[in-house]
Amino acid sequence: MLFNSYAFLFLFLPAVLAGYFAWGRLGNRAAVLWLMLASVAFYAVDQFRFVFLLLASIAFNYLVGFLLISGRLRRGGCLAALAMGISGDLLALGYFKYAGFFAVNVNAVFGTHLVASVALPVGISFYTFTQIAFLVDAYRGNVARYGLPHYALFVTYFPHLIAGPILHHKDMIPQFERNEASRADPHLILSGLAIFAIGLFKKTALADGIQPLVTVAFGPVPPSFDQAWIGALAYTFQLYFDFSGYSDMAIGLSLMFGIFLPINFNSPYQATSIVDFWRRWHMTLSRFLRDYLYIPLGGNRHGRVLRYTNLLLTMLLGGLWHGAAWTFVVWGALHGLYLCINHAWNYFGPSLPRRAAPFGQFAGRALTFGAVVIAWVFFRADSVPSALSIVSQMADPRHIVLGRGEIMNLAFLLLYAGITWFAPNTQALMGYDHDNRRVGGVATLLERGFFPYAVAAVLGFGVLSIQQHSEFIYFRF
Amino acid sequence: MNTPVRQMLIILGGSAMIVLAAAALNFLVDPLQIFRPARLFAAMYSPDSRMQNAGLIRSQDFDTVFMGTSLAIHFRQSDIDRVLGGRSLKLSMTGSSSREQIFVLEAALQRHPRRIIWEVDDWIFRDTPEIDADPYLPADLYRRNAQGIARYLFNGAMARESVWIAARSIPWLRPVVVRVTNGVVFSFPIADPDDINVLKPDFDVAAAYNEQKARASFASITDPARRAYLAEGYDYEAMVRNFEQQAVRMIEAHPQVQWDIYFPPYSILQFVAMRDASPQTLKIVYDFTAYVARRLVGLPNVNLHDFRAVSDVTHSLANYSDVIHHSPAVDQMVLTWIAQGRFRADRNTPTAPLEQLKAQVEAYHLDPAFIAAANK
Numbered sequence: 001m002l003f004n005s006y007a008f009l010f011l012f013l014p015a016v017l018a019g020y021f022a023w024g025r026l027g028n029r030a031a032v033l034w035l036m037l038a039s040v041a042f043y044a045v046d047q048f049r050f051v052f053l054l055l056a057s058i059a060f061n062y063l064v065g066f067l068l069i070s071g072r073l074r075r076g077g078c079l080a081a082l083a084m085g086i087s088g089d090l091l092a093l094g095y096f097k098y099a100g101f102f103a104v105n106v107n108a109v110f111g112t113h114l115v116a117s118v119a120l121p122v123g124i125s126f127y128t129f130t131q132i133a134f135l136v137d138a139y140r141g142n143v144a145r146y147g148l149p150h151y152a153l154f155v156t157y158f159p160h161l162i163a164g165p166i167l168h169h170k171d172m173i174p175q176f177e178r179n180e181a182s183r184a185d186p187h188l189i190l191s192g193l194a195i196f197a198i199g200l201f202k203k204t205a206l207a208d209g210i211q212p213l214v215t216v217a218f219g220p221v222p223p224s225f226d227q228a229w230i231g232a233l234a235y236t237f238q239l240y241f242d243f244s245g246y247s248d249m250a251i252g253l254s255l256m257f258g259i260f261l262p263i264n265f266n267s268p269y270q271a272t273s274i275v276d277f278w279r280r281w282h283m284t285l286s287r288f289l290r291d292y293l294y295i296p297l298g299g300n301r302h303g304r305v306l307r308y309t310n311l312l313l314t315m316l317l318g319g320l321w322h323g324a325a326w327t328f329v330v331w332g333a334l335h336g337l338y339l340c341i342n343h344a345w346n347y348f349g350p351s352l353p354r355r356a357a358p359f360g361q362f363a364g365r366a367l368t369f370g371a372v373v374i375a376w377v378f379f380r381a382d383s384v385p386s387a388l389s390i391v392s393q394m395a396d397p398r399h400i401v402l403g404r405g406e407i408m409n410l411a412f413l414l415l416y417a418g419i420t421w422f423a424p425n426t427q428a429l430m431g432y433d434h435d436n437r438r439v440g441g442v443a444t445l446l447e448r449g450f451f452p453y454a455v456a457a458v459l460g461f462g463v464l465s466i467q468q469h470s471e472f473i474y475f476r477f
Numbered sequence: 478m479n480t481p482v483r484q485m486l487i488i489l490g491g492s493a494m495i496v497l498a499a500a501a502l503n504f505l506v507d508p509l510q511i512f513r514p515a516r517l518f519a520a521m522y523s524p525d526s527r528m529q530n531a532g533l534i535r536s537q538d539f540d541t542v543f544m545g546t547s548l549a550i551h552f553r554q555s556d557i558d559r560v561l562g563g564r565s566l567k568l569s570m571t572g573s574s575s576r577e578q579i580f581v582l583e584a585a586l587q588r589h590p591r592r593i594i595w596e597v598d599d600w601i602f603r604d605t606p607e608i609d610a611d612p613y614l615p616a617d618l619y620r621r622n623a624q625g626i627a628r629y630l631f632n633g634a635m636a637r638e639s640v641w642i643a644a645r646s647i648p649w650l651r652p653v654v655v656r657v658t659n660g661v662v663f664s665f666p667i668a669d670p671d672d673i674n675v676l677k678p679d680f681d682v683a684a685a686y687n688e689q690k691a692r693a694s695f696a697s698i699t700d701p702a703r704r705a706y707l708a709e710g711y712d713y714e715a716m717v718r719n720f721e722q723q724a725v726r727m728i729e730a731h732p733q734v735q736w737d738i739y740f741p742p743y744s745i746l747q748f749v750a751m752r753d754a755s756p757q758t759l760k761i762v763y764d765f766t767a768y769v770a771r772r773l774v775g776l777p778n779v780n781l782h783d784f785r786a787v788s789d790v791t792h793s794l795a796n797y798s799d800v801i802h803h804s805p806a807v808d809q810m811v812l813t814w815i816a817q818g819r820f821r822a823d824r825n826t827p828t829a830p831l832e833q834l835k836a837q838v839e840a841y842h843l844d845p846a847f848i849a850a851a852n853k
Binding site: 187193194205451453456457461465467 | 481482484485487488489490491492493494495496499612627631632633634636697700701703705
């Protein structure tokens with residue numbers, strides 16, 4: 001079920017909210033069970049054939065986690081249990097997500113005729129990573145014993161189940177265990193509604209609104225120089241508003257239930273370096289890759305060469321996590337390379353005099369944005385040759401069309417650029433403070449007299465912009 | 478009442494008012510003329526034919542339907558009427574699949590036309606999503622069910638068009654609105670249904686259709702980076718299945734309707750591109766169109782016209798803007814050929830034109846300097 005659908009907005013959400021607070025009167029466990037069942041139903045609406053896979057994954061990981069936490073296993077046994085748990089998760093992910101990719105490449109190399117047509121269960125990348133983190137922490141002794149309903153809700157919780165943010169058990173399960181969460185808090189519901197409205201508007205009005213421009217570059221007709229840039233920039237903004245809109249909606253929805261989700265975006269296109277970009281873009285994935293891949297690989301503890309190798313490897317796997325295609329591998333490799341260059345520059349490059357700092361910041365921001373746009377071409381393109389063809393057009397100013405349509409499109413893009421470069425983000429507007437479990441405060445939108453009217457307009461136009469078929473881009477990952 | 482609850486009520490009430498106001502405006506202006514012919518406001522039309530056709534089928538009088546893809550998009554209804562007689566309604570949709578075309582034709586057939594003229598490309602019969610999963614065609618609006626009507630009324634983009642159409646009807650605002658309505662920002666820029674998707678009188682035909690463009694297109698589609706598109710979705714079994722289940726079933730269900738179906742005159746380069754860059758696709762095209770030809774001539778209410786081997790046109794690359802799209806002059810020829818029945822397939826030898834085409838493709842020689850010139 002999509003957040004940007006009438007069925008979700010006018011049936012599912014009101015019913016689940018009402019049921020949650022009604023069951024909450026009977027106690028925390030009843031409310032948690034209700035929310036968990038509602039989350040499974042949410043998943044089943046579009047993914048019924050994969051509900052069993054989701055439930056089996058939860059049961060498997062809970063059981064392995066239980067073994068790790070119970071203290072009944074010795075160190076070798078714990079390691080074996082952890083290896084079994086992670087292997088099981090990765091095998092399932094590998095089968096459902098990468099079998100087709102594997103077959104295509106084997107066929108290409110060996111001339112075989114393997115066929116692997118496997119449908120991708122929506123959300124599998126997210127719930128697999130979430131649970132691998134749980135197992136690793138259980139092995140490290142960083143997990144308290146959780147009840148099955150709370151654990152199952154942690155995995156299935158509908159605001160995040162399909163496309164994140166990637167949750168951490170230590171952040172979420174204690175919140176689910178709080179009795180206060182299942183009591184209606186008007187302030188949190190109001191704040192959640194406002195954040196949800198902003199996210200809905202980002203998705204339906206901004207992301208879906210710019211989608212037609214993307215095809216200017218990514219269609220079968222080779223674009224000109226200006227069309228290639230228009231398409232690449234349009235996709236850059238579409239992806240941001242689509243995914244950050246989804247994340248805002250998830251945060252807003254969760255807040256209505258009294259649960260604080262981690263923020264996932266912090267104005268990433270305002271980043272002044274690639275390192276900064278990855279602190280602002282898909283932040284929960286960056287943290288996961290850092291804590292469960294980059295650091296276990298050795299991180300920056302064994303010299304610069306290994307550090308750069310680890311960075312490249314982490315980003316390559318991060319790219320592959322997004323999808324089973326060489327385009328994602330190239331995208332990951334590009335970002336790995338960017339990060340290595342960034343770290344090398346920090347170490348070897350000259351430091352700017354204080355007077356030149358604003359210029360340095362501006363140049364850093366422009367360079368970072370340009371590098372990110374180029375990488376998105378690979379992320380979006382159907383194949384590496386197509387991406388290379390578009391990038392080559394972006395580098396060839398000899399072929400320019402710049403008709404009335406292109407000029408209008410550029411004006412449209414300027415509007416989007418203005419929002420992403422200069423406007424405050426949702427958490428700044430709303431004073432959303434995940435760490436301290438607070439929302440609102442002085443100088444936030446909530447304190448302004450026009451707040452409810454502005455949110456009413458954003459919600460109204462967000463609903464009016466809902467299109468019949470408009471999935472979130474990250475549903476595919 | 479505490480502040481958060483009061484504010485929540487303002488938000489919910491305010492947003493509901495915005496949504497209802499937009500729906501009321503859409504109902505009043507009715508840009509697609511779904512509820513009534515335009516009276517209060519001047520009728521305006523959109524070049525987005527997948528959406529616009531839902532309204533045209535209801536608002537226009539017609540006895541002939543003209544269907545096809547972008548190859549049939551620039552035809553003028555008045556030309557069709559002049560050459561073929563009757564009163565036509567053009568429902569061609571750029572890049573449309575057989576599933577889309579047949580869905581729209583079924584809606585049009587409810588108005589009991591006597592004749593369908595159908596431009597058929599082989600690729601339209603590739604597998605495509607179910608009509609309800611098609612993001613571009615508002616299927617429920619054609620069906621006029623509650624969901625379709627709701628989506629039409631509670632639609633922000635349509636409300637923007639409604640405001641624009643209403644503003645255009647105010648005399649002192651009209652000149653400004655006309656100047657700004659260019660089809661880029663607002664989607665209903667056309668005042669006469671005969672002008673929908675036709676080339677404007679000042680359109681530079683020579684600049685758009687010429688040999689250089691056809692050559693450049695050939696170079697592009699045969700480029701190793703893009704040649705995979707040539708084969709995309711081509712599957713003989715699936716195409717035959719779709720043809721039978723969609724096209725043949727519809728034709729047989731309407732025996733009182735006269736069907737004039739034609740294979741359009743692509744440039745020879747379309748087939749040469751397949752010959753050189755994707756021969757397996759060319760084989761599927763040959764086999765599939767042979768099947769279609771044999772099947773269609775067996776249906777008593779069908780005339781099949783095959784223009785693919787009309788070498789006077791297809792070998793003259795100046796007629797094309799790429800390897801398939803022909804100029805308005807060829808549009809006129811197509812209408813005349815249909816009226817004369819000049820290239821109507823013989824019921825005994827329906828694949829004779831295809832055999833001619835095969836021989837032409839096999840014999841066509843590409844100048845070694847061809848690609849180099851194309852890329853200049």
